[in-house]
Amino acid sequence: MIELKNVRKIYPGTTLPAVDEVSLFIEKGKVCIFVGPSGCGKTTILKMLNRLIEPTTGRIFINGDNIMDVDPDQLRRGIGYVIQQIGLLPHRTIEQNVEIVPRLLKWPEDRIKKRVVELLEIVGLDPKETAWKYPYQLSGGQMQRAGVARALASDPPIMLMDEPFGAVDPIIREHLQDEFLKLQQEVKKTICFVTHDINEALKMGDYLVVLESGKIVQKGSPLEVLSSPANDFVRRLLGDDRGVKLLDLTRIESLMIGEKSLPHNSEKCRCFIDVVKPVKMALEIMMKNNTDIVGVRRGEEVIGTLSWAEIKQHISKLSGDQ
Amino acid sequence: MKGLLLTKLFPLHNVSEKKIACLPIWHYNQKIRIRCTAFGLNEGGFNIAVFQFVFDNIERITEYTANHFSLVLTVLFFSLIIWLAVGLVISKYDRFASSVIALANIIFIIPSISLFGLFVTIPQLGLGRKSAALALILYAMMPLVRSVYRGVKSTDKSVIEAGRGMGMSAMQVLFQIQIPMAWPVVFAGIRITVVLITGMATIATFIGERNLGRLIHHGITRGNAEMIVAGAVIVSLISLFLDFIMGKIEKKVTSPGLKRNINFR
Numbered sequence: 001m002i003e004l005k006n007v008r009k010i011y012p013g014t015t016l017p018a019v020d021e022v023s024l025f026i027e028k029g030k031v032c033i034f035v036g037p038s039g040c041g042k043t044t045i046l047k048m049l050n051r052l053i054e055p056t057t058g059r060i061f062i063n064g065d066n067i068m069d070v071d072p073d074q075l076r077r078g079i080g081y082v083i084q085q086i087g088l089l090p091h092r093t094i095e096q097n098v099e100i101v102p103r104l105l106k107w108p109e110d111r112i113k114k115r116v117v118e119l120l121e122i123v124g125l126d127p128k129e130t131a132w133k134y135p136y137q138l139s140g141g142q143m144q145r146a147g148v149a150r151a152l153a154s155d156p157p158i159m160l161m162d163e164p165f166g167a168v169d170p171i172i173r174e175h176l177q178d179e180f181l182k183l184q185q186e187v188k189k190t191i192c193f194v195t196h197d198i199n200e201a202l203k204m205g206d207y208l209v210v211l212e213s214g215k216i217v218q219k220g221s222p223l224e225v226l227s228s229p230a231n232d233f234v235r236r237l238l239g240d241d242r243g244v245k246l247l248d249l250t251r252i253e254s255l256m257i258g259e260k261s262l263p264h265n266s267e268k269c270r271c272f273i274d275v276v277k278p279v280k281m282a283l284e285i286m287m288k289n290n291t292d293i294v295g296v297r298r299g300e301e302v303i304g305t306l307s308w309a310e311i312k313q314h315i316s317k318l319s320g321d322q
Numbered sequence: 323m324k325g326l327l328l329t330k331l332f333p334l335h336n337v338s339e340k341k342i343a344c345l346p347i348w349h350y351n352q353k354i355r356i357r358c359t360a361f362g363l364n365e366g367g368f369n370i371a372v373f374q375f376v377f378d379n380i381e382r383i384t385e386y387t388a389n390h391f392s393l394v395l396t397v398l399f400f401s402l403i404i405w406l407a408v409g410l411v412i413s414k415y416d417r418f419a420s421s422v423i424a425l426a427n428i429i430f431i432i433p434s435i436s437l438f439g440l441f442v443t444i445p446q447l448g449l450g451r452k453s454a455a456l457a458l459i460l461y462a463m464m465p466l467v468r469s470v471y472r473g474v475k476s477t478d479k480s481v482i483e484a485g486r487g488m489g490m491s492a493m494q495v496l497f498q499i500q501i502p503m504a505w506p507v508v509f510a511g512i513r514i515t516v517v518l519i520t521g522m523a524t525i526a527t528f529i530g531e532r533n534l535g536r537l538i539h540h541g542i543t544r545g546n547a548e549m550i551v552a553g554a555v556i557v558s559l560i561s562l563f564l565d566f567i568m569g570k571i572e573k574k575v576t577s578p579g580l581k582r583n584i585n586f587r
Contacts, residue, residue: 077489087484091577134579
């Protein structure tokens with residue numbers, strides 16, 4: 001896990017802190033999203049986690065170790081890093097790009113080769129087709145996949161992602177987001193993710209950190225942030241359609257009734273939906289099939305149920321707050 | 323016949339004016355003109371005279387060419403070692419960059435003949451190879467140092483950030499990212515340098531180098547066109563040859579990923 005204690009960053013030549021007294025605890029295996037307008041300090045926070053930027057005051061701990069006590073290069077080799085511009089080395093093939101961190105860690109040759117094939121398959125690139133290509137021969141979406149593969153190469157427990165899907169078009173972005181969520185279900189990394197797109201933040205995050213001029217305005221699950229925005233700034237950031245967003249962007253996971261409900265409920269289910277889909281999709285299926293309960297699946301396995309009652313309760317809770 | 327007549331009537335610079343007035347005739351004319359020019363060359367015996375001169379003086383010309391070539395290679399060898407290293411150092415330690423590049427510029431604007439002359443007056447250098455080589459090495463500073471500095475500095479920031487973010491040390495970033503990505507720019511500088519040195523080496527004849535410059539110099543003082551042409555052509559051939567070799571090396575060294583225009587595979 002990652003812990004920030006009173007972290008503050010003042011860039012040389014400026015008086016206003018870019019990051020001001022930020023304290024945060026990020027649990028292992030969760031996706032934590034830093035969201036806010038440009039210049040709110042979200043990228044600065046991210047870069048402080050792998051010491052590309054060092055805090056002026058405050059301490060950062062990763063798995064209990066103060067990162068200032070660790071050699072920065074060693075630290076970074078253990079943290080996956082994906083940036084918006086991707087930063088693939090243009091003079092190296094995709095294979096050589098993905099190999100970078102394992103080579104820095106001096107893995108044996110055969111292990112590296114095996115890992116590259118495995119990684120390209122994980123991110124949905126055909127190893128035979130892409131491994132030998134140079135970055136300029138790939139499309140934007142493929143490049144971003146290669147970037148993710150590269151960051152995953154040494155199987156780091158922590159990933160830092162700085163607007164990773166910012167540079168691709170909306171259709172590809174949505175596709176990559178869905179795949180990312182699916183992938184995260186399998187790999188369960190601790191992920192810090194920076195975005196200025198609130199919809200992306202609500203869709204991807206287990207945990208949101210809303211920032212405004214270097215300060216944390218609100219932190220909490222997407223559900224918490226959506227249903228009870230801390231102030232006008234957060235309300236503006238979320239937009240006026242919070243109710244719809246809630247259904248569109250709340251993952252079934254967060255509303256479903258887990259395994260306890262299965263024995264007596266699962267027989268009632270006539271239709272099923274994947275756990276990472278938004279609640280709106282469940283609603284759609286309920287309406288189409290004229291039922292008020294759907295089974296929730298992860299892969300092939302049924303892991304819970306979601307009923308109209310839960311959704312309604314959820315909506316009324318939200319409108320009650322409004 | 324009519325064409326020949328026209329060329330005689332209109333000297334060469336008039337032909338281009340004619341082309342607007344009557345295109346077909348100009349076209350016809352143009353063909354004739356080229357034939358006539360070629361004819362004129364042979365007839366005047368100019369071409370033949372140059373070859374004749376080369377054959378008659380083959381020993382002297384071989385010696386001059388060999389001297390020229392070896393001077394250029396020596397200079398190239400030392401300048402690459404020195405200036406590529408200096409270029410790397412200033413791109414690493416930015417605070418020296420502007421003064422080193424300014425120095426290179428200043429050296430470059432000194433008229434070459436005066437710099438050659440200046441070194442001759444230094445007792446340890448004197449007439450001949452040492453002074454010539456030193457002056458040429460100094461002239462190579464500007465294109466080489468600048469191209470290395472620019473090449474390394476122009477590396478895409480996001481690629482460097484990705485490298486740092488993956489845990490490459492500053493040295494690894496330099497050798498695995500910045501230098502490989504700088505090759506196209508660096509080679510442009512190297513190829514300019516090669517042509518520059520080969521041409522400039524001719525001036526070294528005035529400080530006692532027995533090279534192709536001597537052929538040109540004597541040609542001028544004796545009003546002997548064949549000598550000048552023979553010298554100039556051989557100098558150009560050396561330039562072209564070295565440039566060709568450098569091009570081959572560039573192709574070997576530069577990653578295909580950086581040659582976006584070339585369709586490989």
